[in-house]
Amino acid sequence: MKRRALLAGSAGMAAAGLVPDPASAAPPTPGSTRAGWVHTWTAMPQLTEPGNLPPAPFTGTDAVLVDSTLRQTVRTSIGGKSLRVRFSNAFGTTDLPLTRAAIALPAGGRSGTSEIVPGSSRALTFGGEASVVVPAGAQIVSDPVAIPVAARSALAVTVHLATGQAGLNLTSHPGSRTTSWLADGDRVTEPDLPGATPVDHWYLLSGVEVTAPDAAGVVILGDSLTDGRGSTTNGNDRWPDQLAARWRDPRLAILNQAAGGNRVLHDGLGPNVLARFDRDVLGVSGAAWVLVFEGVNDIGTAEATEAAQRQVITALTGAYRQIVQRSHARGLRVYGATITPFGGNTGYDDPGGLRERARVAVNGVIRGGVFDAYVDFAAAVADPAAPCRLDPAFDVGDHLHLNPAGYGALAAAVPRRLF
Numbered sequence: 001m002k003r004r005a006l007l008a009g010s011a012g013m014a015a016a017g018l019v020p021d022p023a024s025a026a027p028p029t030p031g032s033t034r035a036g037w038v039h040t041w042t043a044m045p046q047l048t049e050p051g052n053l054p055p056a057p058f059t060g061t062d063a064v065l066v067d068s069t070l071r072q073t074v075r076t077s078i079g080g081k082s083l084r085v086r087f088s089n090a091f092g093t094t095d096l097p098l099t100r101a102a103i104a105l106p107a108g109g110r111s112g113t114s115e116i117v118p119g120s121s122r123a124l125t126f127g128g129e130a131s132v133v134v135p136a137g138a139q140i141v142s143d144p145v146a147i148p149v150a151a152r153s154a155l156a157v158t159v160h161l162a163t164g165q166a167g168l169n170l171t172s173h174p175g176s177r178t179t180s181w182l183a184d185g186d187r188v189t190e191p192d193l194p195g196a197t198p199v200d201h202w203y204l205l206s207g208v209e210v211t212a213p214d215a216a217g218v219v220i221l222g223d224s225l226t227d228g229r230g231s232t233t234n235g236n237d238r239w240p241d242q243l244a245a246r247w248r249d250p251r252l253a254i255l256n257q258a259a260g261g262n263r264v265l266h267d268g269l270g271p272n273v274l275a276r277f278d279r280d281v282l283g284v285s286g287a288a289w290v291l292v293f294e295g296v297n298d299i300g301t302a303e304a305t306e307a308a309q310r311q312v313i314t315a316l317t318g319a320y321r322q323i324v325q326r327s328h329a330r331g332l333r334v335y336g337a338t339i340t341p342f343g344g345n346t347g348y349d350d351p352g353g354l355r356e357r358a359r360v361a362v363n364g365v366i367r368g369g370v371f372d373a374y375v376d377f378a379a380a381v382a383d384p385a386a387p388c389r390l391d392p393a394f395d396v397g398d399h400l401h402l403n404p405a406g407y408g409a410l411a412a413a414v415p416r417r418l419f
Helices: 008-016 239-247 273-282 296-301 306-329 353-368 375-379 404-411
Strands: 004-006 037-042 068-075 083-088 096-098 100-104 122-123 132-134 139-141 154-159 171-173 179-185 198-199 205-211 216-222 252-258 285-292 333-338 371-376 386-390
Touching: 037 216, 037 285, 068 205, 083 100, 083 154, 096 154, 132 139, 154 205, 171 205, 216 273, 239 252, 239 404, 273 285, 273 306, 285 306, 296 306, 296 353, 306 353, 375 404
Parallel strands: 004 371, 037 252, 216 252, 216 285, 285 333, 333 371
Antiparallel strands: 037 205, 068 154, 068 179, 083 139, 083 205, 096 132, 100 122, 100 154, 179 198
């Protein structure tokens, strides 16, 4: 593929319709599957930190979720004629016994509700069985459920764990920005869960797939700026959500594989990008593209010395090349996004400006052809009067993360013709 610089201004071309008609574009063959299964939603699995474990009594001294019902909502990006759900025990050190599980429509189509539409619940099975044991470190995929799934709609997944999971190593995605609900006993099919305990985390879920033979997905590797810190809880206004709503393309799944604090080079909150790449990108059904928007945490957590920042620039360049090489080996196109400003942030900005110079240098690498193409997120949200800082209209207040309007600016900066 010819390398080309695609700036934030290209989004205006997309809005003006100066891109190929999706109906006449070439089919998304890279990474697609003729069997038709494509992820419509993903969440990067993580080891749950102690402060993000389910509250008492759902976490004990030596087990979690004993005789508990867990109801969670997720939001699809594309639709399909049937679905299946993935449960992850990636970070568990003991078996995860799921006693019963079901999929339903949440009341009002809302994210974060504990209510489901009466009569909409359908059992999830595993090899025809109602229960399943997920081994430590593994994931399990449910049998297909032949129900139509609408694009950009909410689904409710409810599970019951009769014996719970031994130990406290629970797999989750703490930065859900979506409310889940915990209740005692087996209440999987109940239309509502009065008295349930709300918690703003996802547990055990890692993906939902749909049958969509002509569709493909873009996997977004990111940190808190993609995970949605500063977005609205249950509002689905992270930038990938806004991108899906903006394009409304039935053939393009937008898949968020980000986590707050994630880094490219070293483990942080979750494994580093190079370590999780096989699971979070190559293991995603129907993936055809990768968009990498990571590196700010590598720069910001390295010492503010010239030697340390030079090392980060060199290491990030090498890591980006590795991501491209591994993506191309599987037929995926891979794009980079420039790192957004953090001037004025008390943790990452330094008086000597060494980290800012590293950010500019890494962005030069991203713009310089290491990826198949790039998206200029830095230009999209920078303060025109001080490009080392975020535009005040987009700054959530910490000079690092964005508000929903800022995430909208990122979504608007992605050129449609890339996909």
